[in-house]
Amino acid sequence: MNHPAPAPATSPKQAAAVLRLTGVTLHLGHDQQRVTALDEVDLAVAPGEFVAVTGPSGSGKSSLLAVGGGLQTPTRGAVHVAGVDLTTLKEHQRTAHRRRHIGYVFQHANLFASLTAHEQLLLAAHVAGRLDGATRRRADDLLEAVGMTSRAGHRPDRLSGGERQRVGIARALVLAPEVLLVDEPTSALDRARARDIVDLLAEQTRLHHTATIMVTHDHEILDAADRVLTLRDGRLS
Numbered sequence: 001m002n003h004p005a006p007a008p009a010t011s012p013k014q015a016a017a018v019l020r021l022t023g024v025t026l027h028l029g030h031d032q033q034r035v036t037a038l039d040e041v042d043l044a045v046a047p048g049e050f051v052a053v054t055g056p057s058g059s060g061k062s063s064l065l066a067v068g069g070g071l072q073t074p075t076r077g078a079v080h081v082a083g084v085d086l087t088t089l090k091e092h093q094r095t096a097h098r099r100r101h102i103g104y105v106f107q108h109a110n111l112f113a114s115l116t117a118h119e120q121l122l123l124a125a126h127v128a129g130r131l132d133g134a135t136r137r138r139a140d141d142l143l144e145a146v147g148m149t150s151r152a153g154h155r156p157d158r159l160s161g162g163e164r165q166r167v168g169i170a171r172a173l174v175l176a177p178e179v180l181l182v183d184e185p186t187s188a189l190d191r192a193r194a195r196d197i198v199d200l201l202a203e204q205t206r207l208h209h210t211a212t213i214m215v216t217h218d219h220e221i222l223d224a225a226d227r228v229l230t231l232r233d234g235r236l237s
């Protein structure tokens with residue numbers, strides 16, 4: 001009996017992807033208020049690839065980052081990070097996997113009030129068990145790269161919104177995560193600074209073979225990305 005050759009389940013690029021969303025749907029709210037925040041989303045991001053996601057307010061951008069980063073479990077679909085489907089893990093396993101593989105830059109940096117800018121980076125390295133000489137040097141280099149060396153000893157209440165955002169970016173980069181999820185990194189920055197930050201994200205993505213997704217409204221920085229995708233009503237294209 002002749003069987004047709006099986007079609008490959010994934011393309012070579014998808015197979016190499018360190019972050020892969022397959023058929024991801026997320027419903028939020030209940031009953032009449034139920035919203036489809038993500039609708040059958042498929043997305044594969046390879047190591048060293050910088051993907052920008054844009055789209056109108058309410059189109060599902062934050063939901064995409066939350067689900068891709070294992071902070072929210074989708075209603076349906078699979079989310080593979082470094083070969084493991086996050087949706088199959090127990091909460092504590094998911095947390096451990098997330099810490100090992102994923103870095104986040106939140107829109108509001110969520111810095112610790114009692115720590116200086118420099119200490120925010122060292123704490124992140126300490127929690128990950130990686131506070132060695134190389135990481136300390138990397139912390140110093142990143143603070144310089146985001147223009148924060150002269151403010152490294154300041155606590156968040158003595159930093160501007162844009163400065164806090166830059167510390168949040170340096171903190172996410174200090175561990176060179178395999179997957180980096182970035183929410184509106186330039187929202188509090190002037191044009192020149194926005195350009196510096198997005199160039200830094202692109203450079204670090206390539207240097208450390210990171211799979212980076214950046215959500216942004218800022219069309220002037222899209223040229224830094226390898227691919228630009230658009231979300232509309234939870235659908236990615």
Ligand SMILES: Nc1ncnc2c1ncn2[C@@H]1O[C@H](COP(=O)(O)OP(=O)(O)OP(=O)(O)O)[C@@H](O)[C@H]1O
Nearest residue numbers: 028029035036037056057058059060061062063064
């Ligand atoms: N907790 C929730 N309960 C119900 N609906 C929600 C909840 N959170 C978000 N939504 C809805 O889900 C949809 C997607 O929201 P999401 O925050 O992902 O969009 P977004 O593109 O990031 O928006 P913005 O650019 O304004 O931040 C929106 O319609 C939003 O109103």
